Amino acid sequence: MQDQELDTEEPRRRSDGEQTHAAILDAAIRLASIEGLNSLTIGRLARELGISKSGVFAHFRSKERLQEETVDAAGEIFEREVLTPGLSAPEGLAQLEALCEAYLSYVERRVFPGGCFFAHLLAEFDAQSGPVHDQMESNQRGWLGMVAGMIETAIERGELDPATDPLQLAFELHAAMELANYLSMLHRDPSVVDRGRRAIRDALARATQGPRGSRSTSPSPGNPQSGG
Amino acid sequence: MQDQELDTEEPRRRSDGEQTHAAILDAAIRLASIEGLNSLTIGRLARELGISKSGVFAHFRSKERLQEETVDAAGEIFEREVLTPGLSAPEGLAQLEALCEAYLSYVERRVFPGGCFFAHLLAEFDAQSGPVHDQMESNQRGWLGMVAGMIETAIERGELDPATDPLQLAFELHAAMELANYLSMLHRDPSVVDRGRRAIRDALARATQGPRGSRSTSPSPGNPQSGG
DNA sequence: CCTACCGATCGGTAGG
DNA sequence: CCTACCGATCGGTAGG
Numbered sequence: 001m002q003d004q005e006l007d008t009e010e011p012r013r014r015s016d017g018e019q020t021h022a023a024i025l026d027a028a029i030r031l032a033s034i035e036g037l038n039s040l041t042i043g044r045l046a047r048e049l050g051i052s053k054s055g056v057f058a059h060f061r062s063k064e065r066l067q068e069e070t071v072d073a074a075g076e077i078f079e080r081e082v083l084t085p086g087l088s089a090p091e092g093l094a095q096l097e098a099l100c101e102a103y104l105s106y107v108e109r110r111v112f113p114g115g116c117f118f119a120h121l122l123a124e125f126d127a128q129s130g131p132v133h134d135q136m137e138s139n140q141r142g143w144l145g146m147v148a149g150m151i152e153t154a155i156e157r158g159e160l161d162p163a164t165d166p167l168q169l170a171f172e173l174h175a176a177m178e179l180a181n182y183l184s185m186l187h188r189d190p191s192v193v194d195r196g197r198r199a200i201r202d203a204l205a206r207a208t209q210g211p212r213g214s215r216s217t218s219p220s221p222g223n224p225q226s227g228g
Numbered sequence: 229m230q231d232q233e234l235d236t237e238e239p240r241r242r243s244d245g246e247q248t249h250a251a252i253l254d255a256a257i258r259l260a261s262i263e264g265l266n267s268l269t270i271g272r273l274a275r276e277l278g279i280s281k282s283g284v285f286a287h288f289r290s291k292e293r294l295q296e297e298t299v300d301a302a303g304e305i306f307e308r309e310v311l312t313p314g315l316s317a318p319e320g321l322a323q324l325e326a327l328c329e330a331y332l333s334y335v336e337r338r339v340f341p342g343g344c345f346f347a348h349l350l351a352e353f354d355a356q357s358g359p360v361h362d363q364m365e366s367n368q369r370g371w372l373g374m375v376a377g378m379i380e381t382a383i384e385r386g387e388l389d390p391a392t393d394p395l396q397l398a399f400e401l402h403a404a405m406e407l408a409n410y411l412s413m414l415h416r417d418p419s420v421v422d423r424g425r426r427a428i429r430d431a432l433a434r435a436t437q438g439p440r441g442s443r444s445t446s447p448s449p450g451n452p453q454s455g456g
Numbered sequence: 457c458c459t460a461c462c463g464a465t466c467g468g469t470a471g472g
Numbered sequence: 473c474c475t476a477c478c479g480a481t482c483g484g485t486a487g488g
Contacts, residue, residue, distance in 0.1 A: 020457080034355040036264065043481065054484085055457050063483060114355035123351030126413035127262040127342035137414050171407065171423045172400075178410075179403035185354035186365050195399045206434065248473080271465065282468085283473050291467060458488080465482070472474080 021059050023049060028070040029077070034114030036124045037067055037132060064131075071135065074117040081106045093159035093204070096150040100173055100200045107181045108193045115185040119178050144170050151207075164207045176200050249287050251277060256298040257305070262342030264352045265295055265360060292359075299363065302345040309334045321387035321432070324378040328401055328428045335409045336421045343413040347406050372398050379435075392435045404428050 027048050028040055042063065046053045060066040086099030107116055114120060118139060125133045147170040154160040180196025255276050256268055270291065274284045288294040314327030335344055342348060346367060353361045375398040382388040408424025 017457085036266070036352060038264070038267065041482065043483090052458060053482095054459085057484070058457070061484090120351055120355075122410050122414065123348055124264060126410050127348075133414070140411065140414060168423060168426060171411075172404065172427050175403035175407035175424075175427065176400065179399065179406055182350050182354050182406075183368065183399075186350065186361070186368060195396060196403075198396060199400050199403065245473085269466065271467090280474060281466095282475085285468070286473070289468095460486085462485075463483100466480075467478105469478075470476085 017059075020049075020051070020055075024056055024059055024066075025070060025073045028066065029074045029117065030113050032070055032114075033074070033112035033117045033120055037070065037121060038124065040067060040070065042066065067132065071121070071132065074112070075139075077111060078106075078118060081111050091153055092150075092157045093154040093208070096147070096154055097200075097204065099147065099150065100177065101197075103177050104180060104193050104197055104200075107177075107184060108190045110190075116178075116181045119181045122178075144174060147173060160204075160207045161209070169203065169207055172203050173200055176203070245287075248277075248279070248283075252284055252287055252294075253298060253301045256294065257302050257345065258341050260298055260342075261302070261340035261345045261348055265298065265349060266352065268295060268298065270294065295360065299349070299360065302340070303367075305339060306334075306346065309339050319381055320378075320385045321382040321436075324375070324382055325428075325432065327375065327378065328405065329425075331405050332408060332421050332425055332428075335405075335412060336418045338418075344406075344409045347409045350406075372402060375401060388432075388435045389437070397431065397435055400431050401428055404431070 024045055027045050031044070031048075032040055040063070042056050043053050046056045049056070056066075060069065082099070082102045086102040087095065089095040089098030103116075118136070121132065121136055122140065125136050144167070148166040151160060151164060151166040151169050155162055155164055155166070176196045176199035180193045180199075183195070184190055184192035252273055255273050259272070259276075260268055268291070270284050271281050274281045277284070288297065310327070310330045314330040315323065317323040317326030331344075346364070349360065349364055350368065353364050372395070376394040379388060379392060379394040379397050383390055383392060383394070404424045404427035408421045408427075411423070412418055412420035
């Protein structure tokens with residue numbers, strides 16, 4: 001604690017600059033989810049927030065850093081809105097279902113006004129080279145790998161047919177989630193998400209029963225304490 | 229025919245202007261498939277083609293018309309490379325399979341350097357309002373409706389299980405095609421298209437056999453001449 | 457956070 | 473198809 005003479009000017013009040021910084025990123029995320037990361041311009045964000053261009057610029061020092069921080073901030077929201085609720089379910093098939101549902105719910109609730117931020121960036125940067133492409137590639141690999149890992153765990157626990165190909169099923173689940181996102185946005189109709197929901201439910205049901213309804217009769221209860 | 233005095237100046241030689249027009253659209257399509265329709269600028273196309281900005285501009289008179297003509301020209305390529313080969317197969321399940329394979333082959337062959345032009349535009353304009361969004365919505369509806377129609381025909385011909393939901397199966401096939409496009413581009417790996425191929429083959433096999441391998445024993449041969 | 461500025465580029469026009 | 477422009481906006485800098 002310092003002398004009281006600093007009292008009236010709120011000593012080390014960091015909130016002013018930080019709040020502005022956060023407000024810029026919030027606007028940037030919203031804009032980029034609708035129009036893409038390359039549509040971000042410093043001038044446009046400044047206009048939207050009612051501050052000067054250089055006022056925005058001072059927070060990032062380059063457009064590249066603005067883009068980087070925007071992607072990172074969107075990643076934190078994705079983590080909070082999708083990964084955390086998805087991973088909070090008990091390990092195995094339940095967790096896989098929870099993750100898929102968390103994603104679809106996040107699309108349905110329009111966490112980002114333009115739909116899934118990363119689905120937009122996937123299409124925007126799949127054919128472009130550079131740091132954003134590379135980050136998206138690693139994001140996608142991580143996501144698909146995580147889903148495939150959950151499928152493997154569910155197989156080990158006897159909850160899914162051992163004949164299931166984890167990466168192939170992960171691809172199909174992911175495909176349903178992505179298209180549900182795009183089409184629900186395109187048609188401005190959140191109920192399109194239900195098509196994705198049904199595709200996922202059916203795919204998991206088939207992998208549960210096996211392709212011919214041959215179901216392993218008594219799956220082992222599994223070990224809730226063992227890590228993946 | 230006119231007098232010979234016009235001979236040396238090639239009367240009504242249209243090829244010059246038309247070739248330039250076509251060359252501009254070709255460059256625009258290629259650029260837009262990689263970076264999106266909004267990344268098109270008249271100056272950039274002019275630089276790439278080695279002509280002046282106003283030389284490009286004169287062909288379209290507005291950026292909006294350039295974008296419209298670019299989308300239309302890409303549509304013609306899609307028709308030639310996907311729809312025509314897909315629809316050339318005999319009506320029914322064979323046609324449905326041919327259409328899916330025509331799409332995957334078009335992705336694999338990199339008909340557009342940035343992958344499927346319309347998959348890119350779907351993500352770019354799903355959350356934006358305006359004429360391009362509206363055209364993409366109608367394109368998507370048309371495509372999904374066509375696929376669903378082929379599924380209906382295949383059901384009527386006894387080639388697919390009558391319990392199949394045409395729009396739901398169309399959604400799942402479409403989802404596999406789109407993700408195959410995005411991921412094969414993202415990883416610069418055409419073999420990712422095989423994941424989509426397998427997803428489609430499996431989905432059709434399930435719809436052929438029914439969910440439990442209960443297959444209608446003697447499907448009617450169908451009528452190849454009747455329209456859909 | 458501001459004003460004031462830089463060179464480059466944008467879509468578009470005028471006139472040929 | 474060209475040169476020569478227009479006002480607006482871009483990312484970024486200087487200096488406060």
